[in-house]
């Protein structure tokens with residue numbers, strides 16, 4: 015059902031990439047609500063204490079899921095966006111590297127964290143997010159995605175954490 019609200023955009027942001035566009039899903043109230051309900055059912059809220067969302071599309075699903083689950087929300091952001099003391103992790107892109115950051119006091123020691131993003135592709139972004147959460151003392155309860163691009167084998171890179179995804183391509 016959610017697949018119907020995901021639009022494939024070829025050659026975005028560059029040639030050869032088939033972009034999974036979530037904006038039709040966000041635009042439709044009942045479909046968006048149903049999607050959050052499905053994420054809620056996918057990972058038992060008793061298994062985590064707080065949700066971490068990865069900027070920026072991870073915020074769009076992580077924050078409503080946190081609200082529905084009655085948990086707090088922690089942003090993992092692009093470099094230079096967080097106002098307080100932060101730690102950062104870099105990760106490889108097809109060309110060059112990128113970086114994400116988290117506040118040093120974002121999670122309490124041993125707190126169980128569910129990390130949320132929209133798409134699992136190569137797993138590089140989530141791999142860096144897992145390291146960040148551990149760096150600030152959190153325990154990674156699992157990772158959760160709306161979509162998983164199976165042919166990119168992102169799961170292999172995340173072999174030491176639980177990986178949950180709603181739709182597999």
Ligand code: AMP
Pocket residue numbers: 031032033034035068071131132133134135136137138139140168
């Ligand atoms: P990766 O680090 O390779 O797993 O890429 C994951 C990040 O890139 C996620 O934050 C996604 O939002 C984005 N991403 C990667 N591939 C796609 C795609 N085909 N469509 C939409 N977003 C993508």
